[in-house]
Amino acid sequence: MSGENLQELRANISWRKLLDAIFAIIGLLTILVAIITLLALIIRLAVDGTPRLSWQFFTSFPGRDPEEAGILSAWVGTSLVMLVTLVAAVPLGVASGIYLEEYAPKNWLSALIEVNVTNLAGVPSIIYGLLALGLFAEQLKLGESILTAGLTLALLVLPVVIVTTRESLRAIPNSIREAAYALGTTKWQMIWDHTLPYSMSGILTGVIIALARAIGETAPLITIGALTFIAFLPEPPIKSQFPFISFEWLQAPFTVMPIQMFNWVSRPEPEFQFNAAAAGVILIVMTLVMNGIAIYLRYRFRRGIKW
Amino acid sequence: MQQQTETLKNVSISPKLVRDLRERVIEFLLFLAAFSSVATTIAIIVLLVYESVEFFGKVSLKEFLTDTQWSPLFADAHYGILPLVSGTLVTTTIALLVSVPMGTITAMYLSEFANPRLREVVKPFLELLAGIPTVVYGYFALLFVTPLLQTVLPDLPGFNMLSAGLVMGIMILPLVSSISEDAMRSVPLHIREGSYAMGATRLQTAWRVVYPSAISGIFAAYILGISRAVGETMIVAIAAGLQPNLTWNPMDEAATITAYIVQVSLGDLPYGSLEYQTIFAAGLTLVLMTLVFNIIGYFLSKRYREIY
Amino acid sequence: MVESNNKLQTLQPKAKVEQLNFYYGSTHVLKDVNMVVAKNVVTALIGPSGCGKTTLLRCFNRLHDLYPGNRYEGSILLDSAPTNILSRKVDPIELRMRIGMVFQRPNPFPKSIYENVAYGLRVRGISKQSIIDERVEQALQDAALWDEVKDRLKDMAFNLSGGQQQRLCIARALATNPELILFDEPTSALDPNATSSIEQLIGQLKQQVTILIVTHSMQQAARISDYTAFMYLGELVEFGATQSVFSSPKQERTADYVFGHIG
Numbered sequence: 079m080s081g082e083n084l085q086e087l088r089a090n091i092s093w094r095k096l097l098d099a100i101f102a103i104i105g106l107l108t109i110l111v112a113i114i115t116l117l118a119l120i121i122r123l124a125v126d127g128t129p130r131l132s133w134q135f136f137t138s139f140p141g142r143d144p145e146e147a148g149i150l151s152a153w154v155g156t157s158l159v160m161l162v163t164l165v166a167a168v169p170l171g172v173a174s175g176i177y178l179e180e181y182a183p184k185n186w187l188s189a190l191i192e193v194n195v196t197n198l199a200g201v202p203s204i205i206y207g208l209l210a211l212g213l214f215a216e217q218l219k220l221g222e223s224i225l226t227a228g229l230t231l232a233l234l235v236l237p238v239v240i241v242t243t244r245e246s247l248r249a250i251p252n253s254i255r256e257a258a259y260a261l262g263t264t265k266w267q268m269i270w271d272h273t274l275p276y277s278m279s280g281i282l283t284g285v286i287i288a289l290a291r292a293i294g295e296t297a298p299l300i301t302i303g304a305l306t307f308i309a310f311l312p313e314p315p316i317k318s319q320f321p322f323i324s325f326e327w328l329q330a331p332f333t334v335m336p337i338q339m340f341n342w343v344s345r346p347e348p349e350f351q352f353n354a355a356a357a358g359v360i361l362i363v364m365t366l367v368m369n370g371i372a373i374y375l376r377y378r379f380r381r382g383i384k385w
Numbered sequence: 386m387q388q389q390t391e392t393l394k395n396v397s398i399s400p401k402l403v404r405d406l407r408e409r410v411i412e413f414l415l416f417l418a419a420f421s422s423v424a425t426t427i428a429i430i431v432l433l434v435y436e437s438v439e440f441f442g443k444v445s446l447k448e449f450l451t452d453t454q455w456s457p458l459f460a461d462a463h464y465g466i467l468p469l470v471s472g473t474l475v476t477t478t479i480a481l482l483v484s485v486p487m488g489t490i491t492a493m494y495l496s497e498f499a500n501p502r503l504r505e506v507v508k509p510f511l512e513l514l515a516g517i518p519t520v521v522y523g524y525f526a527l528l529f530v531t532p533l534l535q536t537v538l539p540d541l542p543g544f545n546m547l548s549a550g551l552v553m554g555i556m557i558l559p560l561v562s563s564i565s566e567d568a569m570r571s572v573p574l575h576i577r578e579g580s581y582a583m584g585a586t587r588l589q590t591a592w593r594v595v596y597p598s599a600i601s602g603i604f605a606a607y608i609l610g611i612s613r614a615v616g617e618t619m620i621v622a623i624a625a626g627l628q629p630n631l632t633w634n635p636m637d638e639a640a641t642i643t644a645y646i647v648q649v650s651l652g653d654l655p656y657g658s659l660e661y662q663t664i665f666a667a668g669l670t671l672v673l674m675t676l677v678f679n680i681i682g683y684f685l686s687k688r689y690r691e692i693y
Numbered sequence: 694m695v696e697s698n699n700k701l702q703t704l705q706p707k708a709k710v711e712q713l714n715f716y717y718g719s720t721h722v723l724k725d726v727n728m729v730v731a732k733n734v735v736t737a738l739i740g741p742s743g744c745g746k747t748t749l750l751r752c753f754n755r756l757h758d759l760y761p762g763n764r765y766e767g768s769i770l771l772d773s774a775p776t777n778i779l780s781r782k783v784d785p786i787e788l789r790m791r792i793g794m795v796f797q798r799p800n801p802f803p804k805s806i807y808e809n810v811a812y813g814l815r816v817r818g819i820s821k822q823s824i825i826d827e828r829v830e831q832a833l834q835d836a837a838l839w840d841e842v843k844d845r846l847k848d849m850a851f852n853l854s855g856g857q858q859q860r861l862c863i864a865r866a867l868a869t870n871p872e873l874i875l876f877d878e879p880t881s882a883l884d885p886n887a888t889s890s891i892e893q894l895i896g897q898l899k900q901q902v903t904i905l906i907v908t909h910s911m912q913q914a915a916r917i918s919d920y921t922a923f924m925y926l927g928e929l930v931e932f933g934a935t936q937s938v939f940s941s942p943k944q945e946r947t948a949d950y951v952f953g954h955i956g
Contacts, residue, residue: 087790091790091820093818094588094589098588102683105491105495110587111487112514112559113510160778169418170418173414176415181412199423199607204616205668208646211650213428214460216656266407293518297618297622300647336520340622346511496700579794581789583790583813583869584789
């Protein structure tokens with residue numbers, strides 16, 4: 079290699095390495111911008127909202143006076159709706175996942191189902207609201223109720239549960255299944271006794287992620303008629319008289335936390351906006367905690383079982 | 386007595402049959418569960434089409450597509466979808482201008498440049514960014530970003546599409562970034578080594594070899610980002626306002642298709658009324674827009690695969 | 694060993710490996726390797742799985758630098774220059790522009806045939822179309838692939854057969870006029886026909902470039918190499934002219950491997 083060539087070569091290399099370093103800086107800056115935005119958001123909401131957080135805030139109904147308004151009906155509504163969502167989405171989602179992963183033959187029907195699951199994951203959440211309005215609220219006469227809300231959100235998060243269930247089942251090596259079969263179990267026994275229990279932590283992670291998503295959903299619930307001003311609580315599920323359990327609450331009108339926040343943020347008075355911020359802080363904390371649990375579970379799941 | 390028991394034994398159902406029956410019933414139930422996703426899609430299509438047909442029985446398609454005003458709830462009602470479409474397109478474009486470049490750069494950096502420890506630290510932050518409820522983002526856009534922008538753009542109104550679009554972009558960034566990153570990381574090692582062995586730098590390898598190799602996954606990320614932006618509701622409803630406005634200027638106030646649906650749902654919607662049907666017509670438009678973007682994206686990704 | 698050393702001394706050395714030790718983390722993978730790679734000959738590295746032959750090969754273009762936890766001790770000198778290419782002062786990128794590599798599995802880029810071969814040129818900033826055209830054609834000729842692809846240079850490289858893809862990778866390495874080409878088991882993923890065409894090609898190429906090849910097949914080493922190094926568990930056990938290593942190995946372990954007692 080002649081000396082001249084070497085000079086040129088080295089100059090070219092230096093130039094390329096400079097570009098390389100510049101890109102690395104740009105990459106870091108981009109990530110920094112994203113993180114700073116996140117921090118700005120959290121800090122802003124915390125500053126605006128935390129002063130409003132108090133026992134009184136949690137136990138009062140919303141009202142005309144911003145300083146006396148609270149989120150009682152909202153968090154009760156959220157809890158009840160989440161309950162319905164859980165009960166509806168988990169069995170349906172896990173069952174779908176089991177079918178697709180363990181039973182489905184490779185034919186057009188299974189492909190159709192899979193394409194649908196992927197598709198539904200991308201459908202805007204408000205479309206689910208329209209579906210629920212037309213189908214559950216009107217056709218099935220379930221009305222603008224907690225039951226409708228729970229079913230809507232269950233359909234919304236179903237793809238998440240299905241996909242996580244499938245991934246968890248897929249992670250189990252075939253040798254375990256074969257070992258079970260070799261002992262003479264039926265397919266369902268093998269699933270129920272072996273593969274399902276082993277994939278529990280993965281499925282649990284998926285359920286938590288699904289719930290975290292559902293708690294923050296606003297648009298579909300507004301569409302089905304969740305009211306933004308509720309100054310009462312639904313009938314409690316547990317009663318003190320026979321038969322001790324009531325289902326009346328399923329049909330009650332309701333509101334949820336994100337809708338309450340939306341309502342407050344839409345008011346011009348700044349005092350209401352502090353309330354909105356407080357509700358927002360609660361929502362962020364709930365999201366943080368649930369996502370944190372999910373991340374932790376996933377971390378432990380990956381390290382725990384060494385196939 | 387013994388005779389009876391013996392006869393009974395001969396008559397009993399074989400346990401194998403019971404077991405098989407149980408297995409098949411279980412399999413059928415599981416199939417029904419899985420089929421529910423198909424049923425959901427069908428239900429969505431049927432519902433949207435049915436109500437839209439009712440709508441178009443009362444409002445002509447021509448008016449829907451060409452009228453420049455959307456004011457179904459007023460006395461002088463107009464049913465032109467264009468203002469809502471323009472609102473959706475402008476906010477989506479701004480969101481994409483933020484999320485696609487930033488998301489791709491982030492993915493490239495995390496996949497090809499960053500060391501594993503940095504990746505472990507950054508990824509939870511990105512996941513958190515994706516998990517914040519959209520109402521909270523809406524609050525942030527209205528009460529933090531807009532005032533901030535107003536310091537550089539004094540004429541910016543309180544409700545505007547720029548803030549909403551920018552915040553949407555940040556919200557979508559983790560989605561684009563994580564799917565693109567997964568696509569890039571799954572490019573096999575020996576392809577990368579082939580590039581490094583020729584004296585290429587990390588940037589050259591990432592851009593000229595890894596990115597094209599991962600292009601179909603990366604395009605899937607972009608398409609998902611578009612779908613997310615088009616379907617977003619709360620950020621635009623809170624920060625961009627609820628006034629349908631046919632404009633392409635991001636500094637204006639406008640309503641998106643989704644914001645309209647929310648606004649109308651906040652009020653009374655008697656079943657079967659024209660107002661009730663407008664939201665389904667709007668919903669159908671939304672779904673069709675998403676479909677069109679998906680198809681465009683699919684064909685673009687095919688074309689890019691051929692170029693490379 | 695004396696015999697072959699004499700012959701070796703009359704040839705120009707392309708590279709000298711001196712007391713090379715390599716550590717992956719705390720694992721001592723290469724132990725005190727000493728070797729001479731002569732110019733314009735084919736030198737083969739053979740040995741059972743895990744003996745370190747690929748690890749040794751990858752030291753030459755410092756591909757190990759891409760992954761954390763690797764450490765070199767000792768030196769590799771190129772030509773008669775006194776600089777140890779393993780030292781931190783030497784830029785691996787510059788090194789890789791002088792040394793080419795062909796991998797075990799053909800790894801063409803997701804680009805056209807033309808662009809694959811042109812990659813090395815583009816990467817170092819050569820943009821003049823006429824120069825690239827000329828070098829691409831020359832490289833494809835040298836790799837005995839030109840006639841088969843000259844009418845479809847814009848086709849995707851993936852459409853070529855396995856053997857053709859590997860020849861494309863060789864052309865890609867040749868386009869930048871390297872002084873040394875490293876072959877890492879280049880035919881292990883190919884069928885016998887493709888294998889023999891690559892072997893023929895290597896025989897022709899040695900006139901213009903020095904070749905160091907790792908092969909898991911003793912027969913291949915016997916067919917195409919002039920010099921052979923036998924490695925075992927990280928040590929270079931024996932090195933010499935291929936003929937003598939295979940017919941009259943000096944070391945017992947070499948004999949065991951070459952005559953099939955160990956594998």
